[in-house]
Amino acid sequence: MGLQVENLTIYYQTLSGDVRALENATFSLEGGEIMGLAGESGCGKTTLGHSLIFLAPPMKYVGGRVLLDGEELPIQDMEKMNEFRFRDISIIPQYAMNALNPIRKIGRMTEELLQAKKVDFKAVLPELKRRLDLVKLPHDVLDLYPIELSGGMKQRMVMVVSTLLDPSLLIADEITSALDVASQKAVAEMLVEFRDQDCCKSAIVITHDISILYQIADSIMIMYAGQVAEKASTRTIIHSPRHPYTKLLISSLPEIGVKYSERQLTGIPGKPPLLLDPPPGCRFRDRCPIAFDKCLEVPPFVEIEKGHFVACWKEAGNA
Amino acid sequence: MSAQKKKNEFIYFSSRNPKLLAGVSIILLFLILGLIGPSLTDHDPFAYANPLGAQPPSSGYWFGTTFFGQDVFSQLVNGLRATFLVGAIGGGLGTLLGMLIGFTAGYRGGVVDEILNALTNIVLVIPTLAVLLIIAAYLEVRSIFTECLFIGLTAWPWAARAIRAQTFSLRTRDFVDLARMSGMRPxxxxxxxIAPNMMSYLLLVFILQFGGAILTAATLDFIGLGPTNAxxxxxxxxxxxxxGALQLGTWWWFIPPGLAITIIVGALYSMNVGLDEVFNPKLREM
Amino acid sequence: MLKLDKVTKIYRVGTFGGKELHAVSEVSFEVRDREVVSLIGESGSGKSTIGKMILHLVSISDGSILLDDLDVAALKGEALKEYYRKVQGVFQDPFSSYNPIFKADRIFQTIHDEFYPDVSAGEWSAKVERTLKDVGLNPEHVLDKFPHQLSGGQLQRFLIARALLLDIKFLVADEIISMLDASTRIDVLNLLAGLKELGLSILFITHDLSLANYISERAVILYRGCVAEMGATEKIFTNPRHPYTQMLIASVPRLDRKWEAQASVESKCAPTGYASGCVYYDRCPLAFGKCKRRPIPLEIEPGHFVACWKAAEPPV
Known part of the structure; x- marks a missing residue:
């Protein structure tokens, strides 16, 4: 069960041509797994997350399959996906806090949303209230306008609403990045709580902040320039990554305790290729310290040990 | 390369926007008619050319003649000139005043903003027509330019408000702070x-003011407060x-000017919507 | 070098300006020569307002900012321009710092026009190229481009280069790497740290504790416009004494340690209406009667100040 993604390829249509934002993404997610999806801006992590639920232009489906609990999702068909959205697969968008309609009371908004899904609001109300308790929101938030809530409260309200129908998969897009550290911690921990309480079976947490993922994710998938680079358990990614990009990325993160005067960290020289016309082969090749001839071909995403996938020719032999 | 690209993008979207293209062609058509029209006809717009009085369109008088035997076509093309003049000068004056007040209020903020805002609101609620009636009563000879002046002086508040709001949001951008830290004067x-970032917006404001001025002028003229010498x-x-053209059924007298005003103003709004789509990527249809 | 003395910023809000919002209340600290001081706070803590007050972009309601005994608030005209020769800032959003319709290197031209009109064009472009190399950029790759053609890291380096063209003594760096990607941000941070060797003092404004710890000698922790704790960075991180600092250090996500189970107390109300009490009163687990009076920063060990009545008491 869970999610299987096979060779998913999504382009962005622009005037200058197709931006190859996501190419041949293949991975799977166990039921109950919280997977962190990390990478730099423009690496395709948001494209991947959004294409699973809302594949609208300028995004263009090019190929690949998505299976959720064994059933194929018609992701390229906006109409047919309606049936799955919110019920089987749901999303907390990046700017969820601003997504709330400012002139509708929160309860009213929830009711309308449920009506659109032909769900009786009254029947769901007790469960809604239970979940509000879960995220420590008072029941009377339903009678408030979004402006009356703080950022952290709004974020949690959106979490409650988007998981109300117990979706199998929840996609959380940068949900902690605009919050202060205390709210960040609270929201992140609530996501884990939601999973534990079965409000959603599994979740993909998209973020650029790997240290948050270390706190809550079971596994982490690292993307680079539209390609999947590495996926493994959180521990493995942080402590013994195998892809050169992951290694450099993790070692460039400043940690409490590291001081410039004592130990200088280094970034990764160079910048990601433009995805309008990316170079052939491994897209990290130009910045990679260990690149060799073989890297002119796209490396396969292979399992080098149980649950540890890497797309790198240097590691492919170890599979 | 990017300026080129941006320019190309502008041309690309402009040339593919039917609303903009239709609007521009119609305006151009009328503009040309206003410019060369008077030389196409020998009749003076005021001369009582046709001794038969009101006559329907014919080969001699393309759009017919009025009750007094004046050539409607000649009146129309000469009237178009006045219309464009009012639009350009009245609308231009309104835009300029709006820019002056909008930029100052938006950039300065604080007390200056509050005072200018109050002024804007006062001018906004003054019943323009009543004031114009009073002024008109004191002026014996009114030219098109006095009319432009009236319109410009009363039409700026909308422009000022829009420009103020835009300036307000732009001035909080960091590049304005950076300019201040370079010792540049306000x-x-x-x-x-700030202004270069609003060029597209200012153009839209001007078009709206242009159309608004034409409509206001038509209203003033229609109730007899128009220029006395044109x-x-x-x-x-x-x-x-x-x-009594309505009662006598001399439709060729009132249909051409009415239709011309409607089409011109309609075309201006269509241009406005089209330009909005060109400038605002979110409104573009792929 | 730069000294803040009881600096306060009050905004008038509400329909007729009837309400007061204390964005910054009586903040005092000092940045010494060749020192990097971190100003740490979350959004709404007033940290950016302090930066803008130092840069004379926001007026000061009360208190004073002195640069080597020069009163910053009183500056205007030519004197202010001279001040900007010595003090400059770099802001958080690299894209907002550039006028999107002009080429990015226009900022250097502006400096040329405004500050060095006598320098010839050739000399100036040589100077620009030299400075760009100093900040780790290849002039050929970055000049004559529009902002959107450059990366966030390159744009921020541009702004640092712009400041360096002015022979500055003091730089306000307001969250300058928070919008950059992980793989490039550390290089910009290293560049900033390296500026100290050129004799600069830096106020590094950030919400990220690990960055502050990485780069600065001293840190000032700000909460709702008030200084909660300040002192040597190491002391604050190893021995935080203010309950807010303790909470911050416990909730910040780290790669070497998992969060502890203890629930974090979130802020409930808007940052107004703390006319007299401790600003952390509503969230503080240690709050007691005395906290209804605003605590003043007390030196609990040499150079380590804490604004908390409990921390000031001798340990039991």
Whole structure:
């Protein structure tokens, strides 16, 4: 069960041509797994997350399959996906806090949303209230306008609403990045709580902040320039990554305790290729310290040990 | 390379926007008609050319003649000139005043903003027509330019409000702070940093003011407050109604000016919507 | 070098400006020569307002900012321009710092026009190229481009280069790497740290504790416009004494340690209406009667100040 993604390829249509934002993404997610999806801006992590639920232009489906609990999702068909959205697969968008309609009371908004899904609001109300308790929101938030809530409260309200129908998969897009550290911690921990309480079976947490993922994710998938680079358990990614990009990325993160005067960290020289016309082969090749001839071909995403996938020719032999 | 690209993008979207293209072609068509029209006909717009009085369109008088035997076509093309003049000068004056007040209020903020805002609101609620009636009563000879002045002086508040809001949001951008930290003076910042970012917006404001001025002028002319020494589309309609064109069924007298005003103003709004789509990527249809 | 003395910023809000919002209340600290001081706070803590007050972009309601005994608030005209020769800032959003319709290197031209009109064009472009190399950029790759053609890291380096063209003594760096990607941000941070060797003092404004710890000698922790704790960075991180600092250090996500189970107390109300009490009163687990009076920063060990009545008491 869970999610299987096979060779998913999504382009962005622009005037200058197709931006190859996501190419041949293949991975799977166990039921109950919280997977962190990390990478730099423009690496395709948001494209991947959004294409699973809302594949609208300028995004263009090019190929690949998505299976959720064994059933194929018609992701390229906006109409047919309606049936799955919110019920089987749901999303907390990046700017969820601003997504709330400012002139509708929160309860009213929830009711309308449920009506659109032909769900009786009254029947769901007790469960809604239970979940509000879960995220420590008072029941009377339903009678408030979004402006009356703080950022952290709004974020949690959106979490409650988007998981109300117990979706199998929840996609959380940068949900902690605009919050202060205390709210960040609270929201992140609530996501884990939601999973534990079965409000959603599994979740993909998209973020650029790997240290948050270390706190809550079971596994982490690292993307680079539209390609999947590495996926493994959180521990493995942080402590013994195998892809050169992951290694450099993790070692460039400043940690409490590291001081410039004592130990200088280094970034990764160079910048990601433009995805309008990316170079052939491994897209990290130009910045990679260990690149060799073989890297002119796209490396396969292979399992080098149980649950540890890497797309790198240097590691492919170890599979 | 990017300036080129941006320019190309502008041309690309402009040339593919039917609303903009239709609007521009119609305006151009009328502009050309206004420019060369008077030389296509020998008849003076005021001369009582046709001794038969009101006659339907014919080969001699393309759009027919009025109750007094004046050539409607000649009146129309001369009236078009007045209309464009009012639009350009009245609308231009309104835009300029709006820019002056909007930029100052938006950039300065604080007390200056509050005072200018109050002024804007006062002018906004003054019943323009009543004031114009009073002023008109004191002026014996009114030219098109006095009319432009009236319109410009009363039409700026909408522009000022819009420009103020835009300036307000732009001035919080960091590049304005950076300009201040380069020791640049406020006026220089407004004209070299803020205004260039609003060019598209200012163009839209001007088009709206242009159309608004034409409509206001037509209203003024129609109730008899137009220029006393010229012909305009609004005045043609006023005369036709005054001399019973509706009752006598001399449709060729009032239809051309009425239609021309409607089409011109409609085309301007269509241009406005089209330009909005061109400038605003979110409104573009792929 | 730069000294803040009881600096306060009050905004008038509400329909007729009837309400007061204390964005910054009586903040005092000092940045010494060749020192990097971190100003740490979350959004709404007033940290950016302090930066803007130092840069004379926001007026000061009360208190004073002195640069080597020069009163910053009183500056205007030519004197202010001279001040900007010595003090400059770099802001958080690299894209907002550039006028999107002009080329990015226009900022250097502006400096040329405004500050060095006598320098010839050739000399100036040589100077620009030299400075760009100093900040780790290849002039050929970055000049004559529009902002959107450059990366966030390159744009921020541009702004640092712009400041360096002015022979500055003091730089306000307001969250300058928070919008950059992980793989490039550390290089910009290293560049900033390296500026100290050129004799600069830096106020590094950030919400990220690990960055502050990485780069600065001293840190000032700000909460709702008030200084909660300040002192040597190491002391604050190893021995935080203010309950807010303790909470911050416990909730910040780290790669070497998992969060502890203890629930974090979130802020409930808007940052107004703390006319007299401790600003952390509503969230503080240690709050007691005395906290209804605003605590003043007390030196609990040499150079380590804490604004908390409990921390000031001798340990039991």
């Amino acid at each position: 006026l220089k910042i407004i004209f070299t940093e 012909i305009s589309l609004g005045m043609m309609m006023q005369y036709s109604v005054m001399w």
